[in-house]
Amino acid sequence: MNLVVVGVGLIGGSFAKDVKKLYPNAAIAGIDKSETHLEEALNLGIIDQKGDYGTLSNADLVFVSIPVNALVLELPKILDAVGDDTVVVDAGSTKNLICEVVENHPKRRNFLACHPIAGTEFSGPSAAINGLYEGKTNIICEVEKTAFKLQERALEIFQQLKMRIRYMNPQAHDKHIAYVSHLSHISSFMLGKTVIEKEKNERDIFDLAGSGFESTVRLAKSSPDMWTPIFEQNKANVVESLEEYIQNLEQFKELLLGNAYEDVYQEMNNTNRIKQILKGIPLTKK
Amino acid sequence: MNLVVVGVGLIGGSFAKDVKKLYPNAAIAGIDKSETHLEEALNLGIIDQKGDYGTLSNADLVFVSIPVNALVLELPKILDAVGDDTVVVDAGSTKNLICEVVENHPKRRNFLACHPIAGTEFSGPSAAINGLYEGKTNIICEVEKTAFKLQERALEIFQQLKMRIRYMNPQAHDKHIAYVSHLSHISSFMLGKTVIEKEKNERDIFDLAGSGFESTVRLAKSSPDMWTPIFEQNKANVVESLEEYIQNLEQFKELLLGNAYEDVYQEMNNTNRIKQILKGIPLTKK
Structure with missing residues (x-):
């Protein structure tokens, strides 16, 4: 061959x-x-x-x-x-x-x-x-x-x-992948940026960061040469996913500001379903 | 003992x-x-x-x-x-x-x-x-x-x-840890939520999600019993970190909407420093 x-x-x-x-x-x-x-x-x-x-x-x-x-x-x-x-x-x-x-x-x-x-x-x-x-x-x-x-x-x-x-089909691919891949990269890059901006002494980040931060920020190591054109080509879907993500973050912030801790709990509890999803176990629909 | x-x-x-x-x-x-x-x-x-x-x-x-x-x-x-x-x-x-x-x-x-x-x-x-x-x-x-x-x-x-x-000191601890730990958890929970809301057919998430998504969303498996009171006790710092994170995401979205791909590239390129930070290598300050 x-x-x-x-x-x-x-x-x-x-x-x-x-x-x-x-x-x-x-x-x-x-x-x-x-x-x-x-x-x-x-x-x-x-x-x-x-x-x-x-x-x-x-x-x-x-x-x-x-x-x-x-x-x-x-x-x-x-x-x-x-x-x-x-x-x-x-x-x-x-x-x-x-x-x-x-x-x-x-x-x-x-x-x-x-x-x-x-x-x-x-x-x-x-x-x-x-x-x-x-x-x-x-x-x-x-x-x-x-x-x-x-x-x-x-x-x-x-x-x-x-x-x-x-x-x-290509349209469905680009839409789904914006959510399960492209958005993850942006969330990770911006998390890395937020923390680097705040922690001027990088040695402190390393000392205090646990494996949780390392895992969440892993994708922020990715190549900008590869990712810039991906975001450009899939701009419409990426922007849509980003808007929904920002809206969810805003809503979570409002719950915290309003001391609605039962709702904060429920938000996390509902999202815990990701455990089963990642295991590939078909879920019972609510 | x-x-x-x-x-x-x-x-x-x-x-x-x-x-x-x-x-x-x-x-x-x-x-x-x-x-x-x-x-x-x-x-x-x-x-x-x-x-x-x-x-x-x-x-x-x-x-x-x-x-x-x-x-x-x-x-x-x-x-x-x-x-x-x-x-x-x-x-x-x-x-x-x-x-x-x-x-x-x-x-x-x-x-x-x-x-x-x-x-x-x-x-x-x-x-x-x-x-x-x-x-x-x-x-x-x-x-x-x-x-x-x-x-x-x-x-x-x-x-x-x-x-x-x-x-x-306890104040410094709570401030730093809001950025390197508490914020990661919120970013991960809300990423999980955004994707679950979009992908009504969870089987598809599993099929399309690569290790990148799995890593970024890992913390969304965490216990709400543990995390709700953490967010409550550290509310002021967590809200501050969340606001800065949302602002960075908004700005990234605006760059995409304005087709400012050189800036998009630079945002990611600057954040790539996280590689060295996570390795614990002291960095030369810009």
């Missing part, structure tokens, strides 16, 4: 590692705008060789894992360059604009729009790990627009990586 | 386990308003026997780990009941009101006001674990108001548990 990974960071690098494990004879080429990352990926054995768009015509699978602003620019060019029997899979955290820009591309049927929900707050080839995708959800959009045998090729790999597949 | 643990949950139970490991001959009694928890602690071998306030006069150390609303009521009664040579240590997440209510107590010098920052989102005796306190910060307030030899007794145990000791 000929695999080309465009963007050899955490997501692309981990994909390359897993594919190499599944198909020891696979030839894996890497493309990256950062020559440093490319050298690093080569030295770490994540890729076998450097590639360029000229080599895409022979690829069985092209995995594109670059920031979503680059993705909307590069994806049409990648499709221009691939062969008729190449499947191009992306890993973008937004899906609507990406599906739109290739909607009328002559090689639309060579593209499978994916979002493997497998990121961490780390980035770069050195962050790539084996088994990143195991048990993770991969959201596939507009599957019907991809040639059947090319869908099959990608899905076989996803299954071997033990991913859980969900099908969704 | 005679140890009495008042409140045999995660915090008290873990303390009892560690003390038993350090002092295999220690006699450990438990007091809890929940008979179920007390039986559970006994069955798990966390305590050797049940106690009551009548048994406190012989205790070397009384460890009080109950919700802070109960703490302000029970602490004076506990001090009434202890012997002259007993040290009473609390583990409350607020310190101001607690220090106030015992300020003029005749046995004030038997009390050491502590806040071991070691909680998790779990609670009850079954959540108690060995080694919970290792490497954790223990904030001690008004140390000068505790009899020297009683300070020493408690500190020796804290050192053996490998805790990092920090001294602070």
Whole structure:
């Protein structure tokens, strides 16, 4: 198998590692705008060789894992360059604009729009790990627009990586993901900002912060290069989720100011249901 | 050593386990308003026997780990009941009101006001674990108001548990902890609420949520019984931190609405410093 990974960071690098494990004879080429990352990926054995768009015509699978602003620019060019029997899979955290820009591309049927929900707050080839995708959800959009045998090729790999597949349209994807992923990042970044602003002596933050703060603020370590274009592309949904979040925070504040501690209790008690939700246990509806 | 643990949950139970490991001959009694928890602690071998306030006069150390609303009521009664040579240590997440209510107590010098920052989102005796306190910060307030030899007794145990000791006045404690702990809990609870409200089909949340959401929303599993009185006692500081947090979220939203993506990038880039802060590396000030 000929695999080309465009963007050899955490997501692309981990994909390359897993594919190499599944198909020891696979030839894996890497493309990256950062020559440093490319050298690093080569030295770490994540890729076998450097590639360029000229080599895409022979690829069985092209995995594109670059920031979503680059993705909307590069994806049409990648499709221009691939062969008729190449499947191009992306890993973008937004899906609507990406599906739109290739909607009328002559090689639309060579593209499978994916979002493997497998990121961490780390980035770069050195962050790539084996088994990143195991048990993770991969959201596939507009599957019907991809040639059947090319869908099959990608899905076989996803299954071997033990991913859980969900099908969704791009609009629904972007709406849901604004709540369960994009909003978490903003809440975390702004929590980090609020605390840093207050605690001028950073040594104190470290001393006083427990694992609770560390967990809540973990996503504030994430890459602005990756996240700025995500917020831009999904602006409408992100702003909506942010407004609802701010409204809930305002309401909680009002309860505190009004000494309505029974209501404060109930707010937390109702939200404790998140325990069952995160365990994946279907809940009885109220 | 005679140890009495008042409140045999995660915090008290873990303390009892560690003390038993350090002092295999220690006699450990438990007091809890929940008979179920007390039986559970006994069955798990966390305590050797049940106690009551009548048994406190012989205790070397009384460890009080109950919700802070109960703490302000029970602490004076506990001090009434202890012997002259007993040290009473609390583990409350607020310190101001607690220090106030015992300020003029005749046995004030038997009390050491502590806040071991070691909680998790779990609670009850079954959540108690060995080694919970290792490497954790223990904030001690008004140390000068505790009899020297009683300070020493408690500190020796804290050192053996490998805790990092920090001294602070109760007002400073409550202000700092509002930012690095109490605010995190509210941000997490309200994030959980916002997502649950939106996603009527909880199965979808589970399917789409990555580890990022799980980490950010982890604290929303916390006990309302514990947290409602904390927010009540630390209302002024919590409301202040919440207002600053909401203001930062509002500002971020305005940047998105105004398409000011360079500023959005800078907001995140500046907050990335949290990486170094959490690692405890002293930072160069800007």
